[in-house]
Amino acid sequence: MSSVNFLGINAAGQPASAANNANANAGERFRAAFADATERNRSAMGRGVSGASQAAPSQAEKEFLDYAGMSIEDKMFYAALASLGISKEEYDAMSAAERLEVAKKVALAMQQLTKAENTQEVL
16 A cells, blocks of 8 residues: 555655556556466366476475474474473483383473462462
8 A cells, every 4th residue: 555645646756646557557457467476277177287296395394284283282292392402303312211201300390380470470
């Protein structure tokens, strides 16, 4: 949206009516381009894309999908692990005994955080 001063001239130096016409034309061009793109997409999807194969997801995409699929508890657990300097991969590679020790540390850290938050609420 363009700003218009008290003389009816927008910041670009055009009269307000010229700016409104430019915005209307831009809006019409956008709608036409959007309709064209929508139609091209619809026809391409209807025919299918021959010879196209979906690329394998990137590492970042895999990590995001893994994170998005986690429960809130898992997200909190892995965030607590990160605060201890341990990555998810390092945790997964640990033995059962090491995991138990780390899980105890995480539980203690979460308890302390909860206790600190409760203390702040009381104050």
